Amino acid sequence: MSNSLLKDIPEIQARPQIISPTSNTFTFDKRLWPLMGSHLCIDIYNSLFPLITPLIIAKYHLSLTFIGLLSALINFSGSFMQPVYGYLCDRYRAASLVLYAPFCIVVACFGIALMPNLFLLILSLILLGTGFSLYHPQATATVGLLNKNCKFNRSTFISLFVASGSLGSSISPLFILLFISSKPESLKNLIWACIPAILAYIFLRSTYSSGGESASLNKSKNKNIGFKQLAIIFAQKDLILLSSIVALRSVSILTLIAFISQLITHSWHESLKLAGLATLLLNVGSFFGGLSGGFISNKISPKLVLAFSLIVSAPCLFAFLIYKSLLFLALGTFFSAWSNSVCVSMSQHIVPNKVQGFASSLTMGFAWGAGAMIIPFVGIMADLTSLSEALKYFLPIPLLLAGSLCLMLKEDNT
Numbered sequence: 001m002s003n004s005l006l007k008d009i010p011e012i013q014a015r016p017q018i019i020s021p022t023s024n025t026f027t028f029d030k031r032l033w034p035l036m037g038s039h040l041c042i043d044i045y046n047s048l049f050p051l052i053t054p055l056i057i058a059k060y061h062l063s064l065t066f067i068g069l070l071s072a073l074i075n076f077s078g079s080f081m082q083p084v085y086g087y088l089c090d091r092y093r094a095a096s097l098v099l100y101a102p103f104c105i106v107v108a109c110f111g112i113a114l115m116p117n118l119f120l121l122i123l124s125l126i127l128l129g130t131g132f133s134l135y136h137p138q139a140t141a142t143v144g145l146l147n148k149n150c151k152f153n154r155s156t157f158i159s160l161f162v163a164s165g166s167l168g169s170s171i172s173p174l175f176i177l178l179f180i181s182s183k184p185e186s187l188k189n190l191i192w193a194c195i196p197a198i199l200a201y202i203f204l205r206s207t208y209s210s211g212g213e214s215a216s217l218n219k220s221k222n223k224n225i226g227f228k229q230l231a232i233i234f235a236q237k238d239l240i241l242l243s244s245i246v247a248l249r250s251v252s253i254l255t256l257i258a259f260i261s262q263l264i265t266h267s268w269h270e271s272l273k274l275a276g277l278a279t280l281l282l283n284v285g286s287f288f289g290g291l292s293g294g295f296i297s298n299k300i301s302p303k304l305v306l307a308f309s310l311i312v313s314a315p316c317l318f319a320f321l322i323y324k325s326l327l328f329l330a331l332g333t334f335f336s337a338w339s340n341s342v343c344v345s346m347s348q349h350i351v352p353n354k355v356q357g358f359a360s361s362l363t364m365g366f367a368w369g370a371g372a373m374i375i376p377f378v379g380i381m382a383d384l385t386s387l388s389e390a391l392k393y394f395l396p397i398p399l400l401l402a403g404s405l406c407l408m409l410k411e412d413n414t
Contacts (some may be wrong), residue, residue: 015067032146034203041133041200043168047279050261051176059184060118068379071258075372078129082365086137098138102201104131106194113191119351129229144348157339159294168289173279181270242347243367249400250371255378255394267387285330289337302342303409311405314396321391
């Protein structure tokens with residue numbers, strides 16, 4: 001980013017120093033642990049909608065097109081709105097906004113469990129997405145600033161945070177299946193699924209209400225970061241490329257998440273338990289992949305890590321559809337998840353510290369939301385042909401395109 005473009009942004013803080021890997025210093029900021037704990041608890045709800053999809057279809061006689069629209073709606077509220085909350089946190093230092101995320105998820109669990117009609121179900125799903133949207137920009141921005149005095153670079157540090165969320169996603173199917181069965185009436189048991197969200201609030205409260213840098217974000221305001229400065233930042237080539245890469249990857253991954261239960265239970269005529277196992281393997285692959293990506297990019301060019309992970313994951317997911325093998329599903333999500341922490345780290349590196357929440361929201365939120373807008377078209381194609389046929393196009397092709405865009409990135413955004 002050129003200095004001339006950023007001269008209007010006052011008091012740009014220096015980026016956290018990246019300590020050489022040969023340094024003996026290895027001190028984790030104590031705030032990392034509750035943030036990781038909260039990420040695990042929040043992302044434990046990632047499998048909620050995919051797993052209840054067959055129950056919703058049975059109860060309301062919905063089409064795959066409508067399920068695609070519901071999935072897009074959740075991702076809109078949980079992704080497209082992230083830049084708004086990221087901007088508010090950056091401009092007004094409203095870090096405490098993140099504390100409302102668990103509250104939204106608790107209310108959503110009650111709404112889904114007690115829903116008397118489809119309209120209230122939709123409102124509850126929107127509220128669930130809002131909880132995701134409120135949480136990720138600020139929490140990710142805070143983690144990105146905690147790697148001071150650590151021998152690893154930012155992407156490695158963020159990978160630990162991302163991996164904690166992936167761990168929550170891995171536990172998610174087992175957790176959700178504790179409350180539901182093959183009968184739509186079992187949805188009422190989800191009222192007890194609010195417990196992790198309550199724990200997330202406790203973790204976040206300990207981080208953003210105590211002394212230190214996180215708490216100080218609540219006390220000072222910086223109204224000098226305006227839309228003009230954000231527009232200049234957003235217009236950077238590499239930030240646009242990173243957002244495009246994440247958007248393309250999200251087309252594939254979110255489509256897989258949205259339809260995997262329907263694919264296995266209806267297209268393959270298997271049990272809901274196998275669908276839960278598939279969702280578990282999907283998230284386990286994402287956990288280990290997210291953890292590996294940051295460490296690998298600490299040794300190898302992040303640009304090459306991104307390109308390799310996305311291009312290799314495409315044939316793995318295609319093989320999953322052809323051979324109906326859960327092994328290929330786990331491999332595909334493992335390799336594709338390498339890109340998670342690397343993309344977030346690269347986006348944070350090329351912007352000032354004062355807009356870290358906004359930068360994180362672009363690659364963790366807005367880009368995911370953009371990709372989610374394709375999901376309804378997957379549902380339309382599935383209704384016209386078959387779900388298996390539609391996924392053969394919408395799983396591997398976006399990953400190949402994303403991998404190709406990686407080659408246009410600069411080498412020094414780490």
